[in-house]
Amino acid sequence: IGSRRERLFSRLGVQTAGDLLLLMPREYRRYVFVPIGTLRAGETAAVSGMVKKISLHPMKRGGSFISAHVADASGSISVLWFNQPYVLDRIAEGGWFIIEGRVREGRNGKYLEPVAYEEVDEEEGGFLLGRAGAGIIRPVYPLVEGLSQKMVARSVSLAMERLLPKLDEHMPPEILKARALPDIRSAFALVHAPENADDAELGRKRLAFDELMLFSLAVLARKKKRQKVENRFRIMETALVRERIMKRIPFALTAAQERVIGEIKRDLAAPHYMNRLLQGDVGTGKTVVAFYAMLLTVAAGRQAAVLAPTEILAQQHYAVLSELLKGSKVRVECLTSAVRGERRRSALEAAASGEAGIVVGTHAILEKKVVFKSLALAVMDEQHRFGVMQRRRLREKSGGDIHTLLMTATPIPRTLALTLYGDLDLSLLDEYPPGRAQTDTRLVPAGRENEMWMFARKRAEKGERVYVVVPLIEESEKLDVAAAVTLHRELSSGVFADLPVGLVHGRVNSAEKEKTMARFRSGAVPIIVSTVVIEVGLDVPEATVMVVMNAERYGLSQLHQLRGRIGRGRKRSFLFLVPGAEDDTARQRLRVLTETRDGFKVAEEDFRLRGMGEFFGAKQHGRSEFVVADLTRDYDMLAEARETAERIIENDPGLKKSEHQGLRHRLLEVFGARLPLVDVG
Missing domain, CATH: 3.40.50.300 (P-loop containing nucleotide triphosphate hydrolases)
Incomplete structure (x- = not known):
């Protein structure tokens, strides 16, 4: 397609011919074509014809209009664009165009005032004219300056010609049959060349289910892999440790807090590492639950790190923990960019020697200079502010995997949470402490x-x-x-x-x-x-x-x-x-x-009204994994895909069975090195 056009396509996220297949139409436009010779004043119609002549004319009262003479085998008509001089650069004499608009009666006879137009090949234009009277649906692709619908449609068509015959089905047939979904070749054909709107949606649904299913399989495979890594820090609670921790908490725990602490205790003592997401509405007491986990870790002779997204929150966590631990032997240190000089040097030494049982900080904790003697637990507050790389760098400071507790006050609808964070175990604090004001x-x-x-x-x-x-x-x-x-x-x-x-x-x-x-x-x-x-x-x-x-x-x-x-x-x-x-x-x-x-009712409504990107904040939490799937529109399908993926991974963790080989190969194509399948099973 040439280097210039290649750069333009890259702005649409298209790097390969395969990406062209996944370039989804932003909408579909339905045309009912009418032979030009039969057009009647007052009707709205679409014509398919060749531009014989086009020119720009000034108007007496200012402004201008463009007049194009468009013809097909049945006749010709003038097409007028008022005060749109740029059209002259987009429509060339000798080109074949689809033009839709209102037919009006002027002093010089009938003319067409267009609302939409699109350049097509002459062969296609003739084909469309031959289907006059029948409704035809055409995809409308996203564009950038320099690309036209004709260019994009032609490129997609070429990609389909070359790639579809080579495309093998990767989804097990029983899964497709149970959901009445088409095979992969048919799905792409339905999306890019549908006969009607229902066909287009059926094709889109198949491709969306693919994305949701593959993503679910990937996160579940990652979870399986983690469960096979032996826990070096098996932390057990004793009655004495429990008694000492409870003395440090100046109020009674809610039943929800006790339940979640129980889940965390089982994780810490399990054969594999904790990797848990704690969701709790604002004010439900997530900090105290994390505090309990930290003290269990310190009581076992290990260290805990608390990573907060801002200095203000890090300082607040430090102040709260220091107050709760006042008079105890547990040393708490704070590391942020604002901590400098002697205080910083002292905090770094305490972390490296193990004297600091708990280190609270911002991204400053992730710097190479920060060394831990025996880091066993990482607590990340408002976890969606941190990426995979930050979590990995914390693990590296321990020389291997560690227990991870991620916390968020963003109520995430359950099905969404299970999919996006499917490699994590979920805990929910759904009860407020007594006495909190309304x-x-x-x-x-x-x-x-x-x-x-x-x-x-x-x-x-x-x-x-x-x-x-x-x-x-x-x-x-x-x-x-x-x-x-x-x-x-x-x-x-x-x-x-x-x-x-x-x-x-x-x-x-x-x-x-x-x-x-x-x-x-x-x-x-x-x-x-x-x-x-x-x-x-x-x-x-x-x-x-x-x-x-x-x-x-x-x-x-x-x-x-x-x-x-x-x-x-x-x-x-x-x-x-x-x-x-x-x-x-x-x-x-x-x-x-x-x-x-109720934060979860609010979240469900917010998600329904504003969709995925707005729900999380588009810049903060864009999910590039989903090109076709719309998590608002496909919310019910999300649950189906998750459940199907769970059944497959449960019975075949490494996707080694013959019926799952297609899925395995497709997963490796999509996720590559990020996918741990080679180590699973």
């Missing part, structure tokens, strides 16, 4: 913002804390800062004129941010305006009011997490959602938060 969530009607601000002021005057959150504008950090600075100035000179108001935004350095947050925690600054999503896990029990401006810009799950930053003490708390625009759909979506505090 948080009221209110959608602020237009025109009543002043009442809200006066309410917030009264709470601040009583010694409580108020968060004011301004959403991120991804396209421009300057706009983020400007929005926060403007609101901060308005509030400081207006309703909060005699109260200190803090300001945190993307251009505030970490030291200044920590200083502001420390003053907020102490009460010296009772109100804070921030563009930063208040970090998950940030604990200020006196914070009882949060105002979220332009709340419709957030996903429901993000807002639910923000809600968890207040109501952490015993006082009733209030979340005010202020929409930035009068949009009934947005208000209806936000109303979900006023009706439930």
Whole structure:
């Protein structure tokens, strides 16, 4: 296709001929072709003809129009584009085009005002004309500047001609039959050259099931492999250790916390390493569960590391653990970029000698200079902020595999969690500690913002804390800062004129941010305006009011997490959602938060409304593994694929049976070195 076109296709994610097969149409357009000679004024129709002549004409009152003379065997018609001079560069005389539009009657006879057009080969144009009167469905592919539909469609067609005859079926026939899915060659043909919309969807479903199934097999195979690695750190709990740990926890554990601790204890003592994801709604007590696991590890003479995504959270974990362990022999150290000089040197020595039983930090823990004597447990808070490489680097510091406990306050629908994190065991904290205050969530009607601000002021005057959150504008950090600075100035000179108001935004350095947050925690600054999503896990029990401006810009799950930053003490708390625009759909979506505090119900609704990328934050958690599958649209299929993969891996972990050889080869093609099949079974 040439080097220039190759570069253009690479911008669509197409590197190989096989990628062309997986370039899914973004939509399908249905045409009913009419011979030009039979067109009637007033009808909307599609024609297939050759451009005989095309020219640009000025209009008396300004602007211009393009006139093209288009003909087929039955007649000809003028096609007029008004104020679209760029069309002249896209349509050439002698080219064959499909043109759809409204037939109008002008002074010089009938003309076609187009709404869509597409260049095709003359052979194809003639074929389409021959099917006049019949509805024809055509794929519409994604494009970049420099590529036309004709180029892409032709390239896809060539790839199909060359590759489909060589494509062997990899899915066992009984699996396809049970779901009435077509074979792989037919699936690609249905997607790229469907007879109707149902055909196109059937082909897409087969390819989507393929992706979901292969991904599920890959993560389950990885899990099987890990279960075969012998646990060097089998940690057993004794009655004495249990007694000592419970003395360090100043409150009774909930039944959910006891259940999850039981799951973790079994993991630590098992023949293979723990690799567990702990999901817990905001405020359900994940930190205490992790603390229990850390103390079990230290009691066995080993070390634990806690990895937090931000300095503020790392410092908070360090403060909480230090308080819980005050007066004990367990030494806790903190390693972040802000820890320097003698304190840093001392922390590094303590980690290397084993004197520090627990080391808390940010990515700084992963630096080569940080050495552990006997690291056995890694706890990762808000695990979706960390990639596979970070987890691997922590394992390397132990000279082999270690126990891993990943924690998240992002409620992930169960089927989704089982698939995306299928190589992990899942634990769920679904119970709140007694005594935690209720948080009221209110959608602020237009025109009543002043009442809200006066309410917030009264709470601040009583010694409580108020968060004011301004959403991120991804396209421009300057706009983020400007929005926060403007609101901060308005509030400081207006309703909060005699109260200190803090300001945190993307251009505030970490030291200044920590200083502001420390003053907020102490009460010296009772109100804070921030563009930063208040970090998950940030604990200020006196914070009882949060105002979220332009709340419709957030996903429901993000807002639910923000809600968890207040109501952490015993006082009733209030979340005010202020929409930035009068949009009934947005208000209806936000109303979900006023009706439930169940994070998993919120997550299911958020996922249903916003889809996969938006649910996690597209930049933060894009799943490049899925080219065809849409996890919102294919949610039910996701569960089927997972269950099918589980049955296969359970009976044939290495995919060595003859009926699974096709799957094995396809998995190795897709995942390559990332797939541990060669070591399994």
